[in-house]
Amino acid sequence: MNDLFAQADRGLEQLPLPDADVRFQRDLYPAAHCNALLRELIDTTDWRHEQITLFGRQHWQPRLVAVHGDAGLAYTYSGLTLPMQPWTPLLAQLKQDIEQLAGVRFNSVLLNWYRDAQDSMGWHSDDEASLGPAPVIASFSLGATRVFKLKHKTRPELKTTQLALTDGSLLLMAGATQRCWKHAVDKSRTACSARVNLTFRRIMPAS
Ligand SMILES: O=C(O)CCC(=O)C(=O)O
Ligand SMILES: [Mn+2]
Numbered sequence: 001m002n003d004l005f006a007q008a009d010r011g012l013e014q015l016p017l018p019d020a021d022v023r024f025q026r027d028l029y030p031a032a033h034c035n036a037l038l039r040e041l042i043d044t045t046d047w048r049h050e051q052i053t054l055f056g057r058q059h060w061q062p063r064l065v066a067v068h069g070d071a072g073l074a075y076t077y078s079g080l081t082l083p084m085q086p087w088t089p090l091l092a093q094l095k096q097d098i099e100q101l102a103g104v105r106f107n108s109v110l111l112n113w114y115r116d117a118q119d120s121m122g123w124h125s126d127d128e129a130s131l132g133p134a135p136v137i138a139s140f141s142l143g144a145t146r147v148f149k150l151k152h153k154t155r156p157e158l159k160t161t162q163l164a165l166t167d168g169s170l171l172l173m174a175g176a177t178q179r180c181w182k183h184a185v186d187k188s189r190t191a192c193s194a195r196v197n198l199t200f201r202r203i204m205p206a207s
Contacts, residue, residue: 021175069108117188
């Protein structure tokens with residue numbers, strides 16, 4: 001596997017991936033602030049443990065989730081529609097800071113709480129029609145570092161890439177990234193503490 005982490009060490013840096021626009025920045029906030037954000041999000045979010053249907057069978061998702069966003073929007077993925085909760089002051093502030101870096105506006109955020117090393121996310125693309133053909137997705141990580149893997153959908157000669165998403169880091173995915181690549185967060189082979197990931201998105205209102 002390629003490890004691009006060493007190349008992405010200062011500022012919002014573009015990763016050298018074909019058919020993709022992926023940028024990475026470490027340390028959006030000081031560590032103490034990230035720690036306070038993590039605690040507050042874990043303690044105050046209305047977390048849900050959901051079941052999804054895979055190949056006709058029901059499974060518990062190996063993580064907890066929540067969605068916040070503008071009134072009137074609905075977010076559906078893997079056949080699951082999560083209730084959209086309103087912006088909290090904390091999430092609205094994060095959204096504003098991240099919009100400045102990303103240069104785009106978001107109207108929703110999906111939160112994932114990986115409680116320990118056993119929690120994970122399987123291979124997928126954020127390619128629901130409601131996100132449009134070339135969505136900009138801003139992924140902000142807090143807490144334990146977990147490995148984010150990227151795999152091209154049709155070019156097996158491109159090795160799976162891995163990127164360590166550290167506490168306080170921001171990953172931007174844009175352009176053809178969702179159309180051409182899948183991503184995943186595996187279970188961790190070593191014990192780890194909690195991680196919360198927030199993916200800010202722009203959902204197109206249903207017409
Ligand atoms: O936890 C992560 O870094 C990935 C989250 C993700 O892919 C998603 O919410 O769609
Ligand atoms: Mn995703």
